[in-house]
Each structure stands twice: as structure tokens, then as C-alpha cells.
Amino acid sequence: MENLYVAQRSRAVLSCALDGPVDPSALSAAFEAVTAEQPQLLAHLVPDGDGHALELLPEAERPRLRTRTGSEEAYLEELNAPLTVGGPLTRAVLVSDPDEERHTLVLSIDHVITDGHSGIALLNTLWDRYREFLGGTGVPRPLAAEFPEPISALLPPSDAADTAEHLARRVEKTGRHPVALVPYDVEATEEAPEEHHRIEVQRLLLDTGATTGLRERARAEGLSVHALLCAALLLAARRRMDGADPRVLGCVSPVDLRSRLSPPVPAHLMVAAVTMHLQALPVGEDTDLLELAREVGDGMRDFLDRGDHFREMRIMPSAPRHPALHLGTVIVTNMGAVSGPRLPTGTRITDVRLVPAREHYFPQAGRSPFMACVTTFDGRLAIEFPHYTACFSRPFMSELRAEVHASLLALAKSAT
Template sequence: MRRMLCPAENLYVAQRSRAVLSCVLDGPVEPAVLAAAFEAVTAEHPTLLTRIVPDGDGHALAPLPAAERPRLRLRTGGAEAYLEEFNTPLPVGGPLTRAVLVSHPGTERHTLVLSIDHVITDGHSAIALLNAVWDRYRELVEGTAVRRAPVTELPGPISALLPAADPEETEKYLRQRVEQIGRHPVALVPFDTDARGEEAPGEAHRIEVRRLLLDAGATARLRERARAEGVSVHALISAVMLLVARRRLEGTGTRVLGCVSPVDLRSRLSPPVPAGRMVAAVTMHLQTLPVAEDTDILELAREAGAGIRDLLDRGDHVREMRIMPSAPQHPALHLGTVIVTNMGVVSGPRLPKGTRLTDVRLVPAREHYFPQAGRSPIMACVTSFDGRLAIEFPHHTACFSRPFMRELRDEVGASLLALAE
């Protein structure tokens, strides 16, 4: 059981990025049963029983030793424990997933934190894995679990499912994209901290997350406004992020900004790729847009939305996937002022009677941040669980400070609420 990583997957090895899912529960949770559920689901995904190893000029997935297979870990704590897990990496050569159940002392509150290497996952498969673990837990608690046939074959990379293409056409598309982006280099938001290594005396820098959460009413009104204006919620949020970023750049007038949007490939391949298949099935699209401090937000949203629609109509999302391996030679291909992901409306876990789900989160993280660069994109990860829209703003405190990110989050929130009203 060994598989070479495709060039696009090899990019994720270098980035060391991962999806971190968490859910907060009130009520009884049986750790031994949850551990059994996690091991059972893991055994049905052969990818989760592998590790990344060097192979020639790239890497491959190879079997994990039995003693190193991922198993549920238990610990006590609260919000700080979540951040500690969020900052715990998945090193190359080790397990590609980690599950930790954090029990809050003196209460029946628990938080499950599930980290998955981006080499083998995207948002859809990460959420599907979390839900599968809780489905199995519920079945074990209720006595309805059934034996499933073991799966031994590793799923192939998503790039192998793309329609055939002429290499010369792909090279031509790459040249066009490099030339296009080169004509309009995007501005990046400067960091507001220095690279001393500590934000305060005795306090080490780390990844943190600022969160914006709308209630169900505001979320519904925002969707209604988007429909009335003929744009998507994703386009509205992208426009808000671009304007908020523009206000944090020096100078007046119009600047060229870039918005990077991950594009889901699962539903756009034939046949579609199931959400439960553990592969990274996204490509990245950068569009450049002129933005001034007084740019009309709805016009900007229409332009951003039209850019995504045109990409899909032309079939360029497939071409973008084919040129992804060229990113190290042409980093500007995916360098945006903002990165706005959007999972759309997704379903959270279903639990056994007596245990209540109070929150679900999906936050991307990576291991390498570069404060010495002086500026970088700002990321906004958008999900909607249980009818509530959430935007997660992960950042490293050596780059963007806590006050900077709190102010940015609050400004985004005020803009979205104004649109909703």
C-alpha cells in the first residue's frame, strides 16, 4: 500500500497546512466508545493509515507502523487547550491525522479537536470524516453498528481524474496567467508587528484565531440580500474583505488587490467525487480587482462573483489545477491580498440522545509563517453550520497582532450586518 503524491499534492507537503475541526458538546461522552469509533472509521480510510515519506524528487504515501496509527487522545482543559492543539503540528513522517478529546473539568462539556493533513484532505472530506466518527459513535452507543468491509486501496490523486489535455495548451494557459498577473501585481497588507519572536516579554508567538459568528437571523437576512442583489454570499464576503484590506493600505486612490478563492472540484468532475474520499480536491483561483476606499461594495461583489462564474464557464478551474505545480516557479499565481474560502451550508455531526452539539468549527492552519516578509494575504475561512455563518481569521501573532485582527474582524462583521439589514 504505497502511492506517489502528484505534483499538486507535493505542494501541500512543503506548506505543512492542515484542516482543524472542532465541535463542542454538552452532555455525557464515553471516551472509550469514542476511541473505538475513531479507530473504526480510521481503519476504513487507508489514507489515514499512511505517512508521508521521501520518494525520488517528491514524496509518497507509505504505511504507518501499527504502533504509530492514530488513536484518540484524552486531556482536560478549556479554550486554551483548544489553542494548544491548534498549534500542534502534524510532522512529515508521522500520522496524517490527530484526534483529541478535551474534557472541561467539573462539567459535562467536551471539545473534540480533529486535525488532518491538507495533503489528504480538503474542507468537504474533513467535515465528512468528523461526521463519520460521530455517526459511528452514535451507532455504538445505540447498539446499531454494523460491520463494514475493510478498504485497502488508496484513493488516487484528484489530478488523475481530470479530463485529458494537450500539454502545449496547458503551457500556453500558464504563460497567459503569468503574463496577466504580472501586468497587475497585487498589493499586500503590511504586518503591524515586528519579527522579535515575542509579542510580550516571556510570551512566544503562536497561531491564533479571531472568529466572527452571525446568528441564524442575521445569516438568513444576509442570504436574502445576496439573492436580491443577484450575487452569492461568497461574493459579498469577498467584496467586504477586499474593502477592509484596502483601508489598511497606505495612500489614496485605487489599488489593484487580489482575491484568492479555492474552487471545489469534487462536484465538477464526472463522475463526482464523494465527499468522504480522503483527497485534496480543490484548486486555487486568483482574480485581480481595482479597489478604492470608496468602491461600491455591491458592484465589487458583482465583479468578484462574475469572475468566478466566468472561470467555471470557460472550464478554467480544470486548467488552474493543471498549472498548480508551477506555483513554486511563479508564486504570484496564488498570491492574493485576501484568501476567502467558503464551504457553503454544511451539516454538522449527529449525536446520540442526551448529548447536545453546541458549536462546530473548521479552521485552516499551517506551520510556516514568515514575519520577515513584512506583509502577506489575510485569510477568511467561511462556513455555515446549523444556519449560522461563521468566518474564522487564523493569523500568526508575529505577523498580525491581536488588536489588529480583532479590529479587522469587527469591521467585517459591521459591514456584513449592514448588508443584512
């Protein structure tokens, strides 16, 4: 299953903005210690039969912390710098302003070896090691001996006939209820070649009060925050389609498998440990947000109760032959409430972000899902909307972000 991520060319880009002193040599030593603990962080992809395998990079080619001087634009430059097949699967860059008073650490990790939870754990562990090296207690670590087993090898035993039946059922259902996609607002033309476009991000950020209010509203309604977010995003997508009648929209939610395996897989282990849940729902311009959220929540609960999260993992290798299996109008990733890094006294974190990025976009398709990456670092909920400017323009995504923001603030306000 993990071979799918090779062709997908997606990655997690984690970053933290800092005020105060940062010692590049201590941070470099910390990065080398952390990557030595898990050899997949020092690996590259090599051909293996019909797919790919991980192999350690030669010593001279292994990733090291890079430092550079730059401004806010440097973040977008790093966001747009790919991790190529055959090259390192990890990149760490410390960007400092000319006065070296403000810094941004940007950590890029190939989806082949990570999901959101392990990416966040790596970022936090890196700063834990930094404190050790800064305090004189850090020590270089010997390279771990073995690659971990892929998640697809850790699934519980299954019946081949059950898997085949699940695949047939899913293919039939997606064919019967194809989902509508949001049309691009940028026309693909030869006069605007793709090299003039790039990945950008629109960001929605709630303060701790609004985040608490949203949680309280969800609790009062017997819903999850994730279900509320999905409903708000589905309605925003529907308003960007023509016609007044309800349209079948799809909501894709990556589902964490770590805690659902036996034994559980720890968050720090660098593997991709997610499967996908696609729910197709009729959504009209006048659909009630709370009713839609209940449908989303009930659908997710039934999905897990049936054990379909394991079945979906088993049929994922069939996705290239059946692209509609996980084709949604919106893709909503959600890491839940997590803590950000802890830094030594004198250095303060001002922001933490997780943004997914891909290397391949297809403006010629004319429409596609849009992605919303949800994180709640230290009590503040954020939604990142990455987009490729040859598909969705900055004004288009800015308006969408503002609309979803207003919906969430209204929900949070009503809770109080």
C-alpha cells in the same frame, strides 16, 4: 500536484463543543472504525523520487483518540500542535473539563489528504459511528485495501499546448498586475523570538436571522453570498493600506472540483479536491461594495465557464517557480451551507468550527495575505480569521473582524 501540500504544511482543524455525557471508549472505537475505512487516514509521508508518497504507518504508530482534561486554552494548544512530515496525517483529541460535563473534540487533518468538504464529512461520519457503538450496533471495520487516486489523476484529458499557453498567459498577467498585500502591524525583532508567538483565531459569527438576511440580500442583488463576503473582505484589506488611489488587490477563492469531475467524487473521500481562482481587482477606499461583489461574481462565473478550474489544477506544480500565480490579498475559503454532526439524545452540540492552520509563517516578509475561512453550520454563518501573532496582532485582527462584521450586518439588515 499534491506534493505542493507537503511543503506547504497546512492542515484543517475541525472541532465541536459538547454539553452532556461523552463515552471516550465508544468514541475511540468509532475513530478506529472510521480511519480503517480510508487507509490515507492511517498513513504517513515518505520520500519518493523527487516528491513524496503515502505509506501505511506501522500498527503501533497509527493514530488513536487521545483524551485530556483542559479548558478553552486546550483548543489553542491543539491548533498550534503541528502534524509533522513523516508522522500521522490525522490527530483526534477529546478535551473534557474536570467535571466531564463539557467537552471539545479537536480533529486535525493534513491538507495532503483533505479539503474542507472531506474534513466536515469525516467529522460527521465519526459521530455517526459513535452513535452506533454507543447503541451496541457498531462493529470494527477491516482496513480498506487501497489508497484512492489523487484528484490530479482524475482530471479530464487535456492538450499540453493548451496548458502551456494558459500558464504563459497567467504568468504574464500576474507580472503585469502584481497585487498589494496587507502590511504586518507587528515588527519582526530579535528581542521577540518566534517561539513566543502562536496561531490565534478571531471569529465572526452571525445568528440564523442575520445569515438568512444576508442570503436574501445576495439573492435580491443577483449575487452569491461568497461574492458579498469577498467584497467586504477586500474593502477591509484596502482600508489597511496607505494612499487614496485604487490599489490592485487579489482575491483567492479555492474552488471545489468534486462535483465538477466525471464521475463526481464523493464528499467523504479523503483527498484534496480543490483548485485556486485568483482575481485581481482595482479597489479604492470609496469602491462600492455591491459593485465590487458583482465583479467578483462575474469573474468566478467566467472562470468556471472557460473551464479554467481544470487548467489551474494542471499548472499548480509550476507555483513554486511562479509564486504570484496564487498570491492574493485575501484568501476566502467557503464550504457553503452544511449540516453539523448528529449526536445521541442527552448530548448537545453547542458549536462546530473549521479553522485552517499552517506550520510556517514568515514575519520577516513584512506583509502577506490574510485568510478568512467561511462555514455555515446549521444555518449560522461564521468566518474564522486565523493569524500568527508575530505577523498580525490580536487587536489588529479583532478590529478587522469587527469591521467586516458591521458590513455584513448592514447588508443583512437592509434585506429586511
